[in-house]
Amino acid sequence: MTRRWIVALIATNLVALLTLAFVYPQFMVAPGPLEGGHGELETDCFACHAPLRGARAERCISCHELDEIGVRTTQGVAINLGKPKTTFHTSLLEKDCMACHRAHRLPPLSHRERPPFFHALLEPKVREQCASCHTAPSDKLHGKIDGACGQCHRDTHWKPASFDHDQYFKLDRHHDKQCSRCHLNDDYTHYTCYGCHEHKQAALLAEHREEGITEIEDCAACHPDAREKHASKTPRARKARD
Numbered sequence: 375m376t377r378r379w380i381v382a383l384i385a386t387n388l389v390a391l392l393t394l395a396f397v398y399p400q401f402m403v404a405p406g407p408l409e410g411g412h413g414e415l416e417t418d419c420f421a422c423h424a425p426l427r428g429a430r431a432e433r434c435i436s437c438h439e440l441d442e443i444g445v446r447t448t449q450g451v452a453i454n455l456g457k458p459k460t461t462f463h464t465s466l467l468e469k470d471c472m473a474c475h476r477a478h479r480l481p482p483l484s485h486r487e488r489p490p491f492f493h494a495l496l497e498p499k500v501r502e503q504c505a506s507c508h509t510a511p512s513d514k515l516h517g518k519i520d521g522a523c524g525q526c527h528r529d530t531h532w533k534p535a536s537f538d539h540d541q542y543f544k545l546d547r548h549h550d551k552q553c554s555r556c557h558l559n560d561d562y563t564h565y566t567c568y569g570c571h572e573h574k575q576a577a578l579l580a581e582h583r584e585e586g587i588t589e590i591e592d593c594a595a596c597h598p599d600a601r602e603k604h605a606s607k608t609p610r611a612r613k614a615r616d
Contacts, residue, residue: 396425406479411447422477434471440464462507465500493529501529518553525562544599567593 408416415421421437424430437448440463446452474491493501500506504523510516526537539545543565554560555569567573575590582590589595 408477409479412477429472429477431469431471435469440466440469462496462500465497466495467497468495518551519560522560522562542598543594546599565594 407413412422422429422433424433441461443461443463444453445461473495502524526535527533528536543549551570553562556565556567558564558566558569568575578590579588582588587596
């Protein structure tokens with residue numbers, strides 16, 4: 375067999391393989407059966423894939439409307455999950471479906487974990503709306519807090535939380551109150567003692583001036599455990615915060 379015939383044979387086989395790959399891609403190149411509702415597309419690879427370019431997000435969106443993902447099927451049938459579903463896909467910075475989803479069940483030897491969801495994929499303003507996707511914790515502490523999760527938690531992990539209240543003000547049995555009593559309007563960067571202690575600021579200022587204290591806005595700076603006899607003119611709590 376001459377070299378010319380060998381080249382022709384190789385070329386013929388390549389053409390045959392490419393032809394079969396385009397005509398029967400589900401048998402030639404598919405990484406496994408399709409999952410869930412995509413099963414009906416088993417023989418229509420180009421419904422999701424562009425030739426030689428792989429799966430394309432715009433083809434996913436042609437069937438899955440972003441504001442209805444998880445709420446209705448592609449046929450418009452409502453999906454009942456027992457609780458309202460947040461349609462956050464419209465708030466993605468980049469419409470890259472494959473960043474989180476895969477439609478094929480990969481063979482056991484090549485199975486990869488489903489790509490994790492990253493909050494960084496969302497627009498910054500949406501990342502702060504934790505309760506729109508997550509159920510609020512029901513424990514004693516979190517039951518007193520409305521929103522503002524980011525003051526203690528990070529969107530990369532829930533634990534460990536970064537806040538230890540005892541470093542700022544010890545919540546003893548006399549101060550086991552709703553967080554909003556001290557932190558108004560869910561602003562946990564500021565606090566007030568006047569929600570419970572009905573002192574007149576003018577009277578307090580006059581009393582503290584007798585001790586040489588003119589700054590009374592930050593009560594916990596000198597009263598870190600709320601016991602008056604432990605008060606100090608040295609702002610220990612403020613130093614801890616700084």
